[in-house]
Amino acid sequence: MSVRAGREFLAVPGPTTIPDEVLQAMQRPAMEIYSKPLIALTDSLLRDLGRLFATEGHCYIYIANGHGAWEAALSNVLSRGDKVLALESGKFAVDWGDTAARLGLEVEVLKGDWRHAVHPAEVERRLRQDGGGTIKAILALQIDTSTGVVNDIAAIGQALRAAQHDALLMVDTVASLGCMPFAMDAWGIDVAVAGSQKGLMTPPGLGFVAAGSRARDAHRKAGLRTPYWDWSVRDGDSHYQKYAGTPPMHLMFALRQALDMLFAEGLDNAFRRHQLLAEAVRRAVTVWKKSNVIDFNIIEAAERSDTVTTVLMADGCNPNALREYCDSKCGVVLGRGLGPLNGKAFRIAHMGHVNAPMILGTLGVVETGLRALGVAHGQGGVQAAIEWLSDNVRP
Numbered sequence: 001m002s003v004r005a006g007r008e009f010l011a012v013p014g015p016t017t018i019p020d021e022v023l024q025a026m027q028r029p030a031m032e033i034y035s036k037p038l039i040a041l042t043d044s045l046l047r048d049l050g051r052l053f054a055t056e057g058h059c060y061i062y063i064a065n066g067h068g069a070w071e072a073a074l075s076n077v078l079s080r081g082d083k084v085l086a087l088e089s090g091k092f093a094v095d096w097g098d099t100a101a102r103l104g105l106e107v108e109v110l111k112g113d114w115r116h117a118v119h120p121a122e123v124e125r126r127l128r129q130d131g132g133g134t135i136k137a138i139l140a141l142q143i144d145t146s147t148g149v150v151n152d153i154a155a156i157g158q159a160l161r162a163a164q165h166d167a168l169l170m171v172d173t174v175a176s177l178g179c180m181p182f183a184m185d186a187w188g189i190d191v192a193v194a195g196s197q198k199g200l201m202t203p204p205g206l207g208f209v210a211a212g213s214r215a216r217d218a219h220r221k222a223g224l225r226t227p228y229w230d231w232s233v234r235d236g237d238s239h240y241q242k243y244a245g246t247p248p249m250h251l252m253f254a255l256r257q258a259l260d261m262l263f264a265e266g267l268d269n270a271f272r273r274h275q276l277l278a279e280a281v282r283r284a285v286t287v288w289k290k291s292n293v294i295d296f297n298i299i300e301a302a303e304r305s306d307t308v309t310t311v312l313m314a315d316g317c318n319p320n321a322l323r324e325y326c327d328s329k330c331g332v333v334l335g336r337g338l339g340p341l342n343g344k345a346f347r348i349a350h351m352g353h354v355n356a357p358m359i360l361g362t363l364g365v366v367e368t369g370l371r372a373l374g375v376a377h378g379q380g381g382v383q384a385a386i387e388w389l390s391d392n393v394r395p
């Protein structure tokens with residue numbers, strides 16, 4: 001017997017739930033690629049991406065996922081043999097560094113332990129040792145989706161300035177843009193990267209890159225430029241050049257609708273909604289962990305992200321059995337543990353198009369699964385989430 005009839009609920013950190021209005025925005029015939037409405041659509045998207053990144057810099061839309069946006073960012077500002085420093089806080093910074101290595105860059109990883117955020121003081125210390133300025137770029141993540149950590153990007157920017165180092169600061173916001181504050185120019189970020197399918201509630205397939213003035217200077221002598229990713233080509237006057245070919249028009253209409261919804265809600269409200277729902281998840285996990293079987297992956301409460309929570313299970317417990325139960329019996333899909341966390345953790349996403357019933361429902365299903373599988377857990381996690389929301393979302 002199962003109780004999974006109806007729409008499956010994706011509680012995975014990407015792709016996330018796509019609002020019906022966004023799905024419907026794609027239901028239209030293709031259009032001529034030089035038509036005025038399509039050109040106006042591109043202009044509006046580029047303008048609003050700049051607003052989301054909070055930058056006066058140039059934005060680029062690629063037909064790509066986050067991995068493509070990573071490659072776009074690296075190849076536009078660096079040359080073969082350049083050294084980059086990847087700040088490890090989970091799987092994704094290391095993977096971005098791996099992409100860099102495969103492009104012919106020299107990659108140094110500033111080691112992290114997967115249970116803490118990047119320490120800005122360690123970044124500063126490493127940069128001070130690099131008096132000759134051999135490090136050309138720093139790769140950092142605002143939220144690492146594997147560990148559930150949020151890094152203090154403003155403080156990392158401050159660390160670069162304190163060390164008086166002029167490496168470019170490149171930041172991945174794939175799992176945070178539109179869900180929490182980000183201020184590219186104010187924080188001294190040179191290149192920012194995002195994707196469509198996480199906080200931005202749009203189908204997978206678009207990658208975004210924003211470039212500040214220092215990045216555009218570096219671009220002029222970058223040796224890794226290739227025809228598809230190249231900013232100079234995309235800066236050209238013709239609309240066709242902006243996508244290095246046919247525009248992904250249906251995804252563009254979807255993104256337009258998603259951004260309209262985000263701006264109608266108000267960015268500050270959307271950030272607050274994410275905070276409130278994330279805290280509801282954390283309240284539940286805090287109760288469940290009383291059994292000493294369940295725990296937060298991220299040790300410091302202040303370093304836990306507002307878009308995804310990575311939950312550890314003690315040896316001998318199988319998080320994939322819990323995921324299987326929640327999916328096959330209850331229709332809720334939880335994220336798996338990535339890399340070394342596979343078989344040790346599950347992840348609850350709370351990013352993008354999420355609301356109270358989705359989060360309370362997900363927590364209720366996880367608690368149902370824990371009980372059905374006989375996993376020891378503190379009683380009353382969902383109740384704690386309810387108390388948090390009812391105390392903080394006032395009539």
Ligand SMILES: *Cc1c(COP(=O)(O)O)cnc(C)c1O
Nearest residue numbers: 065066067092143145174175195
């Ligand atoms: C999902 C994710 C990526 C990779 O994005 P894809 O679209 O799967 O290529 C990169 N960085 C972060 C932080 C992510 O969450």
